[in-house]
Amino acid sequence: MAVIAAYNLTKQFKNFTAVDSINFEIDDSECFGFLGPNGAGKTTTMKMVYCISPRTLGSLTIYGMDPQTDASKIKSIIGVVPQDDNLDPELTVEENLIVYARFFGLSRKQYRARIDELTSFMELEKKLKSRIKELSGGMKRRLVLVRALLNNPRILILDEPTTGLDPQVRHLIWEKLRELKTSGVTMLLTTHYMEEASQLCDRLVIMDQGKILLMGNPHDLVEQHIPKHVVEFSLNGSCLNMGTIREKYDCMIETYGSRCYIYSNSDSVLANICKNAKIQHKIIRNATFEDLFLKLTGRGLNE
Amino acid sequence: MSAITAPGILRRISSIWLRHQKCYCKHLLANGFPPFVEPLLFLAAIGIGLGRHIDSVEGIKYSHFVASGLLASTAMFTATFELTYGTYIRMEFEKVYDAILSTPVGLTDAFVGEILWAGSKGVFFSTAVLLTISLFGMVYSPLCLIAPLVGGLTGIVYGALGLIVTSYVKDINNFNFYVTGCCTPMFFLSGIFIPIRELPVFLQKLSYWVPLTHSVSLIRGLILGKVSMAHAGNLVWLLICIPIVVFIAVARIRKRLIA
Ligand SMILES: Nc1ncnc2c1ncn2[C@@H]1O[C@H](COP(=O)(O)OP(=O)(O)OP(=O)(O)O)[C@@H](O)[C@H]1O
Numbered sequence: 030m031a032v033i034a035a036y037n038l039t040k041q042f043k044n045f046t047a048v049d050s051i052n053f054e055i056d057d058s059e060c061f062g063f064l065g066p067n068g069a070g071k072t073t074t075m076k077m078v079y080c081i082s083p084r085t086l087g088s089l090t091i092y093g094m095d096p097q098t099d100a101s102k103i104k105s106i107i108g109v110v111p112q113d114d115n116l117d118p119e120l121t122v123e124e125n126l127i128v129y130a131r132f133f134g135l136s137r138k139q140y141r142a143r144i145d146e147l148t149s150f151m152e153l154e155k156k157l158k159s160r161i162k163e164l165s166g167g168m169k170r171r172l173v174l175v176r177a178l179l180n181n182p183r184i185l186i187l188d189e190p191t192t193g194l195d196p197q198v199r200h201l202i203w204e205k206l207r208e209l210k211t212s213g214v215t216m217l218l219t220t221h222y223m224e225e226a227s228q229l230c231d232r233l234v235i236m237d238q239g240k241i242l243l244m245g246n247p248h249d250l251v252e253q254h255i256p257k258h259v260v261e262f263s264l265n266g267s268c269l270n271m272g273t274i275r276e277k278y279d280c281m282i283e284t285y286g287s288r289c290y291i292y293s294n295s296d297s298v299l300a301n302i303c304k305n306a307k308i309q310h311k312i313i314r315n316a317t318f319e320d321l322f323l324k325l326t327g328r329g330l331n332e
Numbered sequence: 333m334s335a336i337t338a339p340g341i342l343r344r345i346s347s348i349w350l351r352h353q354k355c356y357c358k359h360l361l362a363n364g365f366p367p368f369v370e371p372l373l374f375l376a377a378i379g380i381g382l383g384r385h386i387d388s389v390e391g392i393k394y395s396h397f398v399a400s401g402l403l404a405s406t407a408m409f410t411a412t413f414e415l416t417y418g419t420y421i422r423m424e425f426e427k428v429y430d431a432i433l434s435t436p437v438g439l440t441d442a443f444v445g446e447i448l449w450a451g452s453k454g455v456f457f458s459t460a461v462l463l464t465i466s467l468f469g470m471v472y473s474p475l476c477l478i479a480p481l482v483g484g485l486t487g488i489v490y491g492a493l494g495l496i497v498t499s500y501v502k503d504i505n506n507f508n509f510y511v512t513g514c515c516t517p518m519f520f521l522s523g524i525f526i527p528i529r530e531l532p533v534f535l536q537k538l539s540y541w542v543p544l545t546h547s548v549s550l551i552r553g554l555i556l557g558k559v560s561m562a563h564a565g566n567l568v569w570l571l572i573c574i575p576i577v578v579f580i581a582v583a584r585i586r587k588r589l590i591a
């Protein structure tokens with residue numbers, strides 16, 4: 030049975046549709062990603078799952094429970110890392126955790142043990158007495174993650190957990206998330222880092238303008254939906270005729286501004302194109318998940 | 333899979349209360365200072381100034397008459413500030429409720445807890461005033477020990493009213509309209525300084541609809557040790573008012589917070 034199931038899930042604000050009739054089922058212990066450009070509706074979807082935003086239409090169940098009737102129970106097994114840190118600035122690190130643990134009804138004995146365990150897990154044990162404004166962005170993010178784990182959640186919601194963090198902290202967080210995943214926690218992850226998505230997600234959806242465009246395992250999706258190789262170069266100063274290239278070679282061409290991308294399943298085809306068309310300053314590389322993402326959602330700004 | 337249980341409603345509400353108590357007690361000295369000192373200033377001003385011109389009101393010294401009323405007004409003001417400016421800052425700047433609402437605590441729990449916290453501050457502040465005025469021999473009856481509880485009811489009513497205002501306010505400066513435009517007039521209409529029956533008739537009628545009037549009357553009765561049926565009426569008035577304003581406050585704030 031799916032841990033989280035959504036059918037025709039829809040969210041409207043006034044007359045604007047932020048999430049437009051989406052369907053997904055998330056299995057136990059799975060890491061499920063939501064990707065999409067800004068404003069795609071990822072955060073809105075997550076908020077419906079953790080019961081702070083009521084859905085407009087469709088159905089949504091978490092362990093068979095409906096957020097409209099069982100919000101308290103559902104929230105007691107969910108841990109949330111929201112997109113924007115919302116730590117209590119009036120309290121210290123430790124007080125933040127104590128206060129939050131009490132919201133889950135944890136006893137003093139329970140939360141003391143959890144706080145010790147989790148702050149050392151996230152390498153924050155030295156910061157317990159610090160004030161929130163004394164923490165760096167990376168520490169705050171780790172603290173929010175500690176807070177989200179206080180109740181031993183079965184479902185962890187991670188809304189851009191590593192945005193704005195340096196590579197060290199990002200790798201630390203990834204490692205911790207992998208550990209949590211092995212321990213059986215189901216995860217919902219949104220991110221703008223394609224690498225993060227391919228590293229962590231078993232399955233993901235790509236959303237745009239409230240709709241799901243594609244769903245599947247990130248590596249399979251790249252294989253299925255995009256040629257293996259790509260050559261990337263600048264069109265500035267060259268007078269290529271794309272039409273002829275497209276006719277002559279087995280390839281797929283995309284341009285964005287002065288940037289040109291030619292995709293093909295064979296790298297020798299790409300090498301030939303470059304040789305014959307005298308393309309210089311080029312990069313030939315394997316096509317990545319990011320290329321697929323951009324192909325689907327467009328390389329221009331969506332706003 | 334073990335059965336899923338959420339904490340009970342009392343636990344959820346008390347967790348909110350404890351959050352506020354924790355924040356408040358971090359600056360206990362600074363936060364606790366005003367209710368002890370403010371009545372001193374008021375009474376000094378009256379004792380030195382007005383008191384020389386007004387001898388006695390309703391058979392007691394004017395400063396004693398005013399002192400008892402200050403227990404109620406201090407509860408009103410502290411609850412008002414807590415659930416207008418305080419709540420607005422927590423809601424808009426600190427995003428405290430976003431965090432709270434992603435735990436088993438629901439919106440009703442959170443704001444009932446918040447209003448009860450305002451009530452508790454009412455108890456605490458009126459106790460502080462009671463201690464201060466008792467040092468000056470302005471307390472006449474052991475019944476005064478019940479008076480802080482009325483301060484608590486006052487805190488609950490004005491906390492809820494403040495929350496209703498907060499649910500409409502789009503900019504923090506607009507609270508000035510409510511505090512200066514509504515609370516200050518209520519302060520003067522409530523019978524703290526001028527006995528109600530000496531007001532013009534239409535103001536007497538208006539003052540009946542001011543919750544503070546009933547608190548002042550009740551607290552004064554307790555402190556002076558003169559309790560009558562009229563005071564039972566005051567208590568009933570407050571007890572009827574509370575569920576109504578709390579219900580409206582929670583419904584309004586839900587409308588604002590849940591999109
Ligand atoms: N409370 C709200 N009222 C009105 N519109 C809203 C509200 N919350 C979100 N929206 C709109 O819904 C759309 C989806 O927003 P959402 O926050 O879900 O996007 P997102 O995919 O998380 O984007 P980002 O990557 O920028 O975080 C946006 O156009 C946003 O303006």
Ligand SMILES: [Mg+2]
Pocket residue numbers: 071072073112188
């Ligand atoms: Mg978002």
